[in-house]
Amino acid sequence: MAYSELIKNFNRVRDYMREFFVYGFKSREEYTKKSARSYDDERRRLESWLGDFMQFRQTPEGKNVFLSVDSRVSRHNPLYKAWKTKSFTDGDITLHFILFDILDDPKTVLTLNEIMERMDEYLTGFQYPKMFDVSTVRKKLNEYVSEGILIAEKKGRTMAYHRSSFQASLDPDALDYFSEVAPCGVIGSYLLDKEELHEGILTFKHHYITGAMDSEVLCALFQAMSEKRQITMETMDKKRNKTSEADVVPLRIFISVQNGRQYLMAYLPRTRRIRSFRTDSILSVHPGEICRSFDEYREILNGMLPHMWGVSTQSFSDQRMEHVEFTVRYRADESYIHRRLEREKRCGTVEKLDVNTSRFSADVYDTSELVPWIRTFLCRITSIHFSNEALEAQFKKDLEDMYALYGLEGGDGT
Amino acid sequence: MIFSELYSAYYNAVAWILKAAIDHPLSRGELREMVAKHAFGESVLNIEPALTEERWQLIRSDGTTPIQHPPTMPLTTLQKRWLKAIYLDPRIRLFTDEDTGLDDVEPLFTKEDYLVFDKYSDGDPYEDEEYIANFRLILDAIRNRYPLEISMANRRGRITHRKMLPETLEYSEKDDKFRLIGASSAYGETVNLGRIMKCKRCSEEVPIRLAQRAPFSKETVEFELTDERNALERVLLHFAHFEKEAERIDEKRYLVRLTYNSEDEAEMVIRILSFGPMIRVIGPQRFVDLIKERLNQQKSCGL
Numbered sequence: 227m228a229y230s231e232l233i234k235n236f237n238r239v240r241d242y243m244r245e246f247f248v249y250g251f252k253s254r255e256e257y258t259k260k261s262a263r264s265y266d267d268e269r270r271r272l273e274s275w276l277g278d279f280m281q282f283r284q285t286p287e288g289k290n291v292f293l294s295v296d297s298r299v300s301r302h303n304p305l306y307k308a309w310k311t312k313s314f315t316d317g318d319i320t321l322h323f324i325l326f327d328i329l330d331d332p333k334t335v336l337t338l339n340e341i342m343e344r345m346d347e348y349l350t351g352f353q354y355p356k357m358f359d360v361s362t363v364r365k366k367l368n369e370y371v372s373e374g375i376l377i378a379e380k381k382g383r384t385m386a387y388h389r390s391s392f393q394a395s396l397d398p399d400a401l402d403y404f405s406e407v408a409p410c411g412v413i414g415s416y417l418l419d420k421e422e423l424h425e426g427i428l429t430f431k432h433h434y435i436t437g438a439m440d441s442e443v444l445c446a447l448f449q450a451m452s453e454k455r456q457i458t459m460e461t462m463d464k465k466r467n468k469t470s471e472a473d474v475v476p477l478r479i480f481i482s483v484q485n486g487r488q489y490l491m492a493y494l495p496r497t498r499r500i501r502s503f504r505t506d507s508i509l510s511v512h513p514g515e516i517c518r519s520f521d522e523y524r525e526i527l528n529g530m531l532p533h534m535w536g537v538s539t540q541s542f543s544d545q546r547m548e549h550v551e552f553t554v555r556y557r558a559d560e561s562y563i564h565r566r567l568e569r570e571k572r573c574g575t576v577e578k579l580d581v582n583t584s585r586f587s588a589d590v591y592d593t594s595e596l597v598p599w600i601r602t603f604l605c606r607i608t609s610i611h612f613s614n615e616a617l618e619a620q621f622k623k624d625l626e627d628m629y630a631l632y633g634l635e636g637g638d639g640t
Numbered sequence: 641m642i643f644s645e646l647y648s649a650y651y652n653a654v655a656w657i658l659k660a661a662i663d664h665p666l667s668r669g670e671l672r673e674m675v676a677k678h679a680f681g682e683s684v685l686n687i688e689p690a691l692t693e694e695r696w697q698l699i700r701s702d703g704t705t706p707i708q709h710p711p712t713m714p715l716t717t718l719q720k721r722w723l724k725a726i727y728l729d730p731r732i733r734l735f736t737d738e739d740t741g742l743d744d745v746e747p748l749f750t751k752e753d754y755l756v757f758d759k760y761s762d763g764d765p766y767e768d769e770e771y772i773a774n775f776r777l778i779l780d781a782i783r784n785r786y787p788l789e790i791s792m793a794n795r796r797g798r799i800t801h802r803k804m805l806p807e808t809l810e811y812s813e814k815d816d817k818f819r820l821i822g823a824s825s826a827y828g829e830t831v832n833l834g835r836i837m838k839c840k841r842c843s844e845e846v847p848i849r850l851a852q853r854a855p856f857s858k859e860t861v862e863f864e865l866t867d868e869r870n871a872l873e874r875v876l877l878h879f880a881h882f883e884k885e886a887e888r889i890d891e892k893r894y895l896v897r898l899t900y901n902s903e904d905e906a907e908m909v910i911r912i913l914s915f916g917p918m919i920r921v922i923g924p925q926r927f928v929d930l931i932k933e934r935l936n937q938q939k940s941c942g943l
Contacts, residue, residue, distance in 0.1 A: 248873075250886055273681065274680045277681045285887065296883040307649070324707070330708070347706070375646075394723065394742075409725075419649075427809065428808065429811075429821075434813075434881050480754070484758045486880055536758070555941070629935055631917055634932065
């Protein structure tokens with residue numbers, strides 16, 4: 227098929243965008259094991275959509291393409307552009323603008339035949355006027371009814387159509403904000419496209435934009451949750467390069483603003499457990515039956531929250547619940563360290579032992595999830611204890627390895 | 641459907657083109673300009689011929705259009721549901737008091753459906769009336785370029801006053817806080833909105849002379865990453881919001897360069913430390929020394 231800037235299916239480009247944006251060190255040869263043409267097409271599309279952010283580097287293995295975005299500078303998520311690339315036919319776009327012109331006034335209510343008659347007036351001025359058959363127009367009208375932009379109602383015994391009359395006056399700054407921070411923010415970006423281009427006055431720090439690529443999956447999950455439905459989802463195990471299917475009850479989306487990942491927390495009837503799935507590993511979502519126990523499962527998940535640091539609902543040791551505690555010391559003018567513990571903890575307790583010392587402790591399903599956070603206090607940790615002994619040994623060995631990396635092994639460090 | 645041609649850049653660009661063509665016959669140059677503004681780099685290669693060759697029968701050969709009304713499309717159900725969801729978020733009041741008129745629409749999601757599980761717990765007070773009033777005044781001052789007089793408590797609780805010409809509001813999802821950035825008469829160029837006690841339009845008739853705010857200076861840190869325990873993915877995702885470059889050294893090792901604002905250096909140090917021995921900073925030496933200093937201090941803690 228000839229190259230086109232527009233695409234029919236989002237999933238393939240979703241993979242390439244992630245590769246170029248998150249990783250960006252692979253050469254063309256590594257992508258082209260499956261198909262060189264596919265790589266060239268996707269690269270060309272991304273260059274067209276996101277040209278300002280595409281960069282190239284020549285390496286001995288070949289030319290590397292990568293996306294580099296400083297999300298503190300870029301005021302709108304550039305990855306949303308990829309969602310505005312759905313392909314269509316010549317008839318689709320012609321019909322779209324003619325139909326909405328005929329039905330411009332919400333009070334205009336017309337039957338299919340009346341619409342067909344008016345359409346001719348639009349097309350006569352062209353050299354080879356398009357001919358739309360009744361079934362094509364009916365199909366398009368019904369499609370728009372299901373999207374909620376047209377309303378169908380009976381006019382006598384015949385179905386008639388008019389445009390939906392809802393108009394909202396939307397604050398562009400509010401749209402700017404929520405299109406960046408709310409789930410499925412690309413929908414806000416669609417709304418912004420209707421406005422005259424305006425310079426946003428909001429900027430964003432610590433802003434992860436990769437979640438944008440999972441918008442379709444997220445939308446389907448929200449839909450299923452609002453209807454309390456079980457779903458069948460297809461997931462991709464990237465390490466094994468294998469897809470599989472799972473029947474689950476979606477309960478809640480967990481979003482990280484510290485690493486940019488999004489997770490589905492779901493109940494698995496097969497194992498009778500609640501566990502997490504990365505949304506970027508979910509390829510498709512198919513709604514199933516209504517789940518009568520939805521509220522009960524969600525309540526169970528909510529009850530687990532005080533013992534979840536991240537998304538893990540089970541430990542890798544033989545303990546159902548693991549304990550961790552550590553003590554930090556600080557100078558009198560560093561009282562912000564105690565405040566850091568208070569504001570950054572997601573569960574557990576913080577105690578002030580004296581003016582220079584504070585202790586954090588928690589009982590969670592999986593203490594390994596706390597390790598990165600605990601390491602941010604390196605330079606002041608005076609004691610640490612994990613009930614998971616293997617983890618404690620690993621933590622201490624890692625510390626030794628860090629000393630060795632910087633030539634600090636041996637001695638007392640003074 | 642979230643991935644639909646109804647929201648596509650092509651439909652959007654054509655809507656703007658038709659709006660202009662209703663007003664006056666459209667020249668090729670104008671058409672190209674509008675495509676460049678509303679669509680993508682290569683779009684002109686598709687949209688222009690599709691219209692001029694009459695495959696999309698919307699613009700006649702003389703540049704006029706049979707379309708009579710500026711194109712508009714009502715909101716789709718999906719858009720209404722998303723709007724309803726954000727109008728349920730208390731932060732909407734920072735921007736507007738208006739009602740959506742979406743009473744009969746189901747929100748796409750509610751706070752029961754998602755959880756931001758790792759934001760800090762001392763976020764700004766979005767439902768506080770004083771905070772909302774300050775926020776709206778600042779938004780207006782940025783839009784209309786006028787200076788403000790701000791009274792705020794500093795870290796030690798002392799009240800300070802400053803005049804400021806606001807430029808932008810910056811939101812951190814991790815801190816769940818807004819900061820005002822602008823040119824200031826004193827005490828730095830950023831202000832946490834949550835610390836503002838009083839904020840009013842500057843009473844001086846002639847705009848005060850404020851120094852031009854210097855842009856944040858950029859720094860680069862370079863480190864070697866060892867891909868164990870899934871570190872490659874964790875690190876690159878964690879730092880994805882920075883301008884960055886990654887190169888493979890061998891099967892397990894990668895070289896990563898990150899560019900960050902110099903004011904965030906302390907934060908960068910602890911974020912890099914959080915990856916433990918998977919990251920070894922190799923430059924600049926000043927940054928290496930910052931890491932070594934922390935590790936030396938840690939050694940002295942006896943762990």
